[in-house]
Amino acid sequence: MSNPSSEPPPVEIPGAHPIRTYPQFLWKAVGVATDGNFAFYAWMTALTAVFLVGVHAFARQTAHGLALTALSDHVSWGMYIGNFTFAVGLAAGAVMMVIPAYLYRDHDMHDVVIVGEILAISAIVVSLAFVNVDLGRLDRAWHLMPVIGRFNWPMSMLTWDVVVLSGYLAINLHVVGYLLYTRFRGATPNPKWYVPFVFLSIVWAVSIHTVTAFLYSGLGGRPFWNTAILAPRFIASAFVTGPAFIVLALQVVRRLTDFHVGDKPIATLVSVLRVTVLLNLFLVGAEVFTELYAGTAHSASARYLYFGLHGHNALVPWIWSAIALNVTAAALFLSSSTRTHLWRIDLACVLTMAGVWIEKGIGLIVPGFVPSTLHELVEYLPNALEWKVTLGIWALGLLVFTVGLKLAVAVFTGRMRADTAAQGSR
Amino acid sequence: MDDLSRRTAMKVGGATLGTAAFARALAPLTEWTEDISMEGFLQKHYKELDRAEMEQVLRRLEDETYAEHGVEVSISDPRPTPGVSFGYALNLSICVGCRKCAEACHVENNHDRATNNSYIRVLEMKKGSIDMELGRVDYDHPVPDDTRFYMPVQCHQCDNAPCVKVCPVEATWKEADGIVVVDYNWCIGCRYCEAACPYHARRFNWEKPEIPAEEINPDQGYLSNRIRPQGVMEKCTFCLHRTRNGRLPACLEACPTGARVFGDLNDPASEIRWVLENKRVFVLKEDVGTRPRFFYFFDE
Numbered sequence: 001m002s003n004p005s006s007e008p009p010p011v012e013i014p015g016a017h018p019i020r021t022y023p024q025f026l027w028k029a030v031g032v033a034t035d036g037n038f039a040f041y042a043w044m045t046a047l048t049a050v051f052l053v054g055v056h057a058f059a060r061q062t063a064h065g066l067a068l069t070a071l072s073d074h075v076s077w078g079m080y081i082g083n084f085t086f087a088v089g090l091a092a093g094a095v096m097m098v099i100p101a102y103l104y105r106d107h108d109m110h111d112v113v114i115v116g117e118i119l120a121i122s123a124i125v126v127s128l129a130f131v132n133v134d135l136g137r138l139d140r141a142w143h144l145m146p147v148i149g150r151f152n153w154p155m156s157m158l159t160w161d162v163v164v165l166s167g168y169l170a171i172n173l174h175v176v177g178y179l180l181y182t183r184f185r186g187a188t189p190n191p192k193w194y195v196p197f198v199f200l201s202i203v204w205a206v207s208i209h210t211v212t213a214f215l216y217s218g219l220g221g222r223p224f225w226n227t228a229i230l231a232p233r234f235i236a237s238a239f240v241t242g243p244a245f246i247v248l249a250l251q252v253v254r255r256l257t258d259f260h261v262g263d264k265p266i267a268t269l270v271s272v273l274r275v276t277v278l279l280n281l282f283l284v285g286a287e288v289f290t291e292l293y294a295g296t297a298h299s300a301s302a303r304y305l306y307f308g309l310h311g312h313n314a315l316v317p318w319i320w321s322a323i324a325l326n327v328t329a330a331a332l333f334l335s336s337s338t339r340t341h342l343w344r345i346d347l348a349c350v351l352t353m354a355g356v357w358i359e360k361g362i363g364l365i366v367p368g369f370v371p372s373t374l375h376e377l378v379e380y381l382p383n384a385l386e387w388k389v390t391l392g393i394w395a396l397g398l399l400v401f402t403v404g405l406k407l408a409v410a411v412f413t414g415r416m417r418a419d420t421a422a423q424g425s426r
Numbered sequence: 427m428d429d430l431s432r433r434t435a436m437k438v439g440g441a442t443l444g445t446a447a448f449a450r451a452l453a454p455l456t457e458w459t460e461d462i463s464m465e466g467f468l469q470k471h472y473k474e475l476d477r478a479e480m481e482q483v484l485r486r487l488e489d490e491t492y493a494e495h496g497v498e499v500s501i502s503d504p505r506p507t508p509g510v511s512f513g514y515a516l517n518l519s520i521c522v523g524c525r526k527c528a529e530a531c532h533v534e535n536n537h538d539r540a541t542n543n544s545y546i547r548v549l550e551m552k553k554g555s556i557d558m559e560l561g562r563v564d565y566d567h568p569v570p571d572d573t574r575f576y577m578p579v580q581c582h583q584c585d586n587a588p589c590v591k592v593c594p595v596e597a598t599w600k601e602a603d604g605i606v607v608v609d610y611n612w613c614i615g616c617r618y619c620e621a622a623c624p625y626h627a628r629r630f631n632w633e634k635p636e637i638p639a640e641e642i643n644p645d646q647g648y649l650s651n652r653i654r655p656q657g658v659m660e661k662c663t664f665c666l667h668r669t670r671n672g673r674l675p676a677c678l679e680a681c682p683t684g685a686r687v688f689g690d691l692n693d694p695a696s697e698i699r700w701v702l703e704n705k706r707v708f709v710l711k712e713d714v715g716t717r718p719r720f721f722y723f724f725d726e
Contacts, residue, residue, distance in 0.1 A: 034437055034440075034441075035433070035437075048444060048447075052447050052448060052451045053451075055448065055451040055452060056450075056451035056452075056454070059451060059452045059453065059454040059455045060454045062454070062455060062458055063454040063455060063457050063458040064454075064633060065631070065632050065633035065634065065656045065657060066615075066630070066632050066633075066657065067632035067633035071632070072632075073620065073626070073628075073629050073630060074626075076617045076620045076621060076630060077617060077621060131616075134616065134617075135614050135615050135616055135657075136613075136614065136615020136616070136617070136630065136631070136656070136657025136658055137613065137614050137615045137655075137657045137658060139462055139467060140595075140612070140613075140614045140615075141614060143471075143595040143597070143612060143614055144594055144595055144614060149595060150471050150595050150596040150597075150612075151594070151595070152593055152594050152595060152596045155591050155592075156591065156592050156593060156594040156618070157592065158592065158594035158616065158618055159594045162594070215618075216621075218592075219588065219592070219621060219622050220588065220624065220714045220715065220716075221588060221622060221623060221624025221625075221711075221714055221716075222621065222622075297557070297559065300559060368621070369621075371559065372626055373623065373624050373625060373626045374547060374549060374558055374561075374563070374579060374625070374626045375558040375559040375561065376562075376563060376626075
């Protein structure tokens with residue numbers, strides 16, 4: 001019951017036809033998703049409450065216009081697009097479980113890789129939600145659909161982003177759905193039906209964050225973003241946040257469920273983190289040096305971000321916090337051994353996620369607009385409404401992630417199984 | 427069994443409460459959906475509308491303007507004249523920074539009154555440098571200040587326009603006469619073009635523009651100065667509802683010093699051609715490769 005890898009290989013149950021078992025799978029999934037102990041209900045209710053606060057704030061914003069946000073014609077993207085960027089990174093970073101599991105055939109990782117794939121799905125849901133709440137005309141979102149709208153592909157990088165993000169969502173939904181449904185039926189997953197998609201998802205994960213970086217780096221009028229190092233920086237920081245989130249998630253799963261999570265996957269992810277945290281800091285350093293040493297007019301945004309410009313310094317405390325968080329996290333990762341000091345690893349994961357969230361969110365998007373293209377200095381910090389919408393979307397992401405994990409645990413531990421004629425339900 | 431049915435009852439209760447709360451949270455949207463007509467929602471892209479469909483759209487928009495503002499306006503859709511290619515030049519030696527052009531734009535183009543919006547920003551800079559970082563737009567003293575010079579900036583109608591390139595839905599494009607336009611009924615409001623523009627030429631309708639009925643300019647173009655919907659981009663169109671009908675842009679007519687020169691780049695006898703051939707001309711941020719149709723020049 002506890003360790004899926006020590007179970008006898010499941011056999012196909014005669015008569016378990018998809019026509020009958022798939023609706024049953026969905027129905028039982030609804031049951032599993034809405035059933036649990038008191039802590040589960042408390043968690044889901046709290047998330048739903050935060051989500052609803054966000055929905056209400058978003059409804060007000062849609063009715064009265066984005067004027068309710070702190071955005072302006074000078075800083076026209078802010079909190080939402082910053083969180084979008086971070087969430088795409090989280091989704092791409094989830095592949096750091098898939099690579100050891102499938103490319104290096106790490107069997108311990110293989111047993112828990114589904115957690116990473118569920119994270120990818122949840123993070124894509126979050127990133128798509130952030131782009132949508134940023135639209136001035138959500139009622140015209142259909143204009144963005146190929147064929148029925150007018151899809152400016154391949155010229156607009158935003159259309160590439162639509163393609164890669166929805167593709168990544170589809171690939172991961174397929175892999176997770178196929179694995180869970182097959183195990184639910186008591187059958188052995190056929191590698192032909194999912195392994196090619198898993199390998200595709202590895203390449204695709206890199207593409208989603210590269211395209212997202214190109215969205216910014218392709219703009220010649222914004223020197224702060226117009227740098228070839230942006231895509232590598234995005235990938236490096238994605239490989240920080242993805243593994244960091246999964247390390248925390250695996251420990252929650254291990255403590256709260258009977259799904260077996262060994263020490264090895266966590267140790268593997270921590271060794272990945274030891275490298276990526278430093279790589280990310282190195283790339284940030286390379287960027288900062290190039291911006292500041294030459295001292296050209298194009299470094300105005302970087303000067304604004306790190307030191308303030310002509311008395312405007314709203315982002316200075318943010319970015320130095322991010323640097324402090326990432327440096328502390330790097331020190332913790334390097335100094336701890338996983339077995340003896342797991343709490344230090346947990347702390348380091350939280351710190352570095354917060355650090356990258358600032359660095360890649362507010363710290364990347366806003367300075368692109370300050371000073372403006374006519375060198376006016378108009379600052380931006382998100383207001384209460386933007387915080388509400390933002391927290392609401394993250395609550396939605398955690399709802400999706402929780403339900404996904406709950407289904408996976410129920411199926412992998414054999415508690416959620418298809419009924420057979422002989423067996424009947426439990 | 428008892429426990430199971432209690433659990434089911436609680437689940438059903440929870441789901442009902444959740445749905446009710448969700449509906450309540452979305453309540454502000456009802457006001458918004460009242461503003462969107464089915465014809466407006468389903469309207470095709472500008473380039474896909476034939477002449478008859480366009481006529482219907484124009485009449486509908488006129489009716490909507492009347493219903494909302496109580497003003498009878500005429501919305502037309504003037505097309506580019508074949509063979510005409512517009513260009514604009516501005517004489518920095520004589521511009522005095524009075525901002526009459528920005529004001530005329532505000533009135534002509536039915537801009538939102540509260541934000542005092544205009545497609546033109548006038549930079550005041552110290553003589554001896556054209557470093558915009560040392561310039562300012564919020565100067566508030568009698569002009570001209572003899573130690574300074576003035577540089578109005580508006581859409582440069584670039585031939586290699588970054589805004590057109592990045593738009594994901596082709597809601598903005600370059601017309602045959604060189605003017606970059608926006609279909610306000612197709613734009614999704616993602617503001618990617620605003621991020622891409624190196625000249626701060628694009629504006630977003632953060633909320634519905636408010637203009638007193640008596641101040642509405644009733645002579646309107648579909649692609650130019652009609653009252654914009656909430657949540658879409660807008661920009662300078664060289665006043666195409668005027669210039670495609672043989673008139674001059676409002677900003678040029680308002681200029682008291684004659685610093686502005688507008689005309690057909692294809693016409694060898696035009697004043698704009700004379701300026702480009704005989705004056706010391708430059709374009710703003712030539713290094714970003716946008717190839718503007720808006721030129722600055724100095725007197726000899």
